Amino acid sequence: MGAVAAAGAQESGRLLGILPPMVAFRSTDTSGRTTGLLLRCVLYSLLALGLIIVDKRYDHLGKIRRVLSIVAYPVQIAVASPFEGWDWFRESVSSRGALRADKVKLEAELRLAQFRLQRYEALEAESQRLRALRNNTAGITDRFLIGDVMDLDLDAFRERVLVDKGARDGVFVGQAVLDSGGVFGQVARVGQLTAEVILVSDATHAIPVQINRNGLRTIAVGTGDMGRLKLPYLPTSADVVSGDLLVTSGLGGGFPAGYPVGTVAEVKRDPAQSLADVDVKPAAALDRSRELMFVWLKPQASSPVPATSSAPAASAGHVAPMPAPAQSQSAAAMPAKTPPPAKTPPPAKTPPPAKTPPPAGANDE
Amino acid sequence: MMRDTRIRRLPMSLSALVALALAVLPLPSVLEAFRPDFLVLVVFYWSIESPRAGGLSLAFMAGLALDVIHGVVLGQHALALTLMAAWATHLRLRLRVFSILSQCLTIFALLTGYQFILFWVDGATGNPVTTFGRWLAPIIGALLWPVLAGILSRLHER
Numbered sequence: 001m002g003a004v005a006a007a008g009a010q011e012s013g014r015l016l017g018i019l020p021p022m023v024a025f026r027s028t029d030t031s032g033r034t035t036g037l038l039l040r041c042v043l044y045s046l047l048a049l050g051l052i053i054v055d056k057r058y059d060h061l062g063k064i065r066r067v068l069s070i071v072a073y074p075v076q077i078a079v080a081s082p083f084e085g086w087d088w089f090r091e092s093v094s095s096r097g098a099l100r101a102d103k104v105k106l107e108a109e110l111r112l113a114q115f116r117l118q119r120y121e122a123l124e125a126e127s128q129r130l131r132a133l134r135n136n137t138a139g140i141t142d143r144f145l146i147g148d149v150m151d152l153d154l155d156a157f158r159e160r161v162l163v164d165k166g167a168r169d170g171v172f173v174g175q176a177v178l179d180s181g182g183v184f185g186q187v188a189r190v191g192q193l194t195a196e197v198i199l200v201s202d203a204t205h206a207i208p209v210q211i212n213r214n215g216l217r218t219i220a221v222g223t224g225d226m227g228r229l230k231l232p233y234l235p236t237s238a239d240v241v242s243g244d245l246l247v248t249s250g251l252g253g254g255f256p257a258g259y260p261v262g263t264v265a266e267v268k269r270d271p272a273q274s275l276a277d278v279d280v281k282p283a284a285a286l287d288r289s290r291e292l293m294f295v296w297l298k299p300q301a302s303s304p305v306p307a308t309s310s311a312p313a314a315s316a317g318h319v320a321p322m323p324a325p326a327q328s329q330s331a332a333a334m335p336a337k338t339p340p341p342a343k344t345p346p347p348a349k350t351p352p353p354a355k356t357p358p359p360a361g362a363n364d365e
Numbered sequence: 366m367m368r369d370t371r372i373r374r375l376p377m378s379l380s381a382l383v384a385l386a387l388a389v390l391p392l393p394s395v396l397e398a399f400r401p402d403f404l405v406l407v408v409f410y411w412s413i414e415s416p417r418a419g420g421l422s423l424a425f426m427a428g429l430a431l432d433v434i435h436g437v438v439l440g441q442h443a444l445a446l447t448l449m450a451a452w453a454t455h456l457r458l459r460l461r462v463f464s465i466l467s468q469c470l471t472i473f474a475l476l477t478g479y480q481f482i483l484f485w486v487d488g489a490t491g492n493p494v495t496t497f498g499r500w501l502a503p504i505i506g507a508l509l510w511p512v513l514a515g516i517l518s519r520l521h522e523r
Binding site: 038 | 386
């Protein structure tokens with residue numbers, strides 16, 4: 001670089017000081033015409049346009065993309081591995097004292113967690129019994145799979161991460177993804193070996209939630225900012241205060257019910273507006289989590305409703321055990337890019353008599 | 366001519382691979398918006414330097430690679446990169462005699478056109494980006510151009 005700068009003390013070099021005065025193009029290929037440039041340009045552009053349309057409109061490109069993602073995998077691994085290697089190195093040279101301190105801390109945390117779990121298991125069993133009475137088994141988790149976030153930047157302006165589990169491990173598009181704090185996002189795209197997860201904070205992501213305190217249901221929408229979600233469909237009169245915990249409602253069938261999504265950070269009520277402006281702080285550590293959980297929901301074997309009615313908006317009305325704000329229904333029809341498969345929970349009006357409850361403890365939480 | 370073409374292929378694909386790796390290199394999230402489009406600059410360089418060695422094919426393939434690696438609709442970067450590489454090829458004889466400042470300005474125009482096509486496809490496929498951050502990349506890329514082109518021209522000198 002220095003040599004280039006030194007070699008070319010030409011007129012324009014003075015302009016920018018250290019930079020090379022002129023970029024040296026060395027090829028002898030200076031004939032004026034490039035044969036068929038226009039033709040090739042048009043051909044390639046049409047090909048690319050065709051790809052865009054086919055990829056957008058139809059779902060035929062999944063296989064091609066999967067193959068291409070295998071080709072891209074070595075590059076991704078090559079970029080990610082030095083950073084992972086550094087982490088590993090730092091871990092392996094950490095001192096005995098630090099490890100001991102960590103161990104003591106973790107043991108204390110574990111004891112606390114076990115203490116809490118005792119009560120939790122009883123509550124969980126009770127909740128399942130009650131739900132079984134209502135034959136509402138929607139959104140009960142079946143099994144988990146842990147995946148590691150790959151240390152890559154996918155897109156600076158979209159909230160996505162790449163995880164090292166893919167179609168080979170049974171991951172599917174629309175699958176719910178959690179981290180240790182709460183709901184992280186859902187799977188947007190699946191490769192053979194990797195999966196792309198779209199965060200709850202992505203501007204195109206929406207998730208059905210309810211306020212834990214009073215059961216008020218609404219939709220939490222991403223803002224494109226990792227530290228903030230918003231609830232755009234709550235009327236100014238809605239009963240929401242800052243500090244309220246939001247949990248997944250399980251409506252729509254994509255997410256398991258009852259997992260924390262975030263806490264309400266700020267409620268702005270402008271009397272001139274009909275809707276309140278509610279900011280939510282996500283519960284998951286969206287910018288820090290390295291380990292994510294893929295969740296499989298328990299299949300609804302006992303659902304008496306045929307799966308043909310697929311519009312969530314159509315069913316949302318009569319599922320509601322409590323009056324729903326009208327906005328949440330229209331918003332339920334506006335899921336993210338990858339709408340979760342709309343499962344229709346059984347109508348609460350006509351509970352069928354005593355179905356067999358799901359086996360207790362099958363939920364491997 | 367044939368020999369000339371064959372010699373170019375290796376540094377071409379090598380530099381493209383390195384640039385592709387730089388495109389997904391993890392950065393602190395503060396710097397993320399400032400990441401220049403390395404691969405685009407590399408493709409521009411090769412379409413100006415030796416278009417006969419497959420500048421447009423390189424552009425198309427590199428675009429597809431970006432689509433896959435960024436996980437956007439397939440063909441988006443390919444379209445933008447093909448069009449802008451063709452424009453760069455068209456301008457290449459003029460670019461050779463430009464001063465460094467004019468070169469940077471031209472590259473800035475090309476990069477802005479590239480971002481505009483991305484922006485347009487994003488909007489057309491109903492997936493718009495809501496921040497203004499993406500319009501920063503052309504400025505950074507144009508500032509980086511002299512350095513990058515200098516490195517590349519030294520690279521394939523030997």
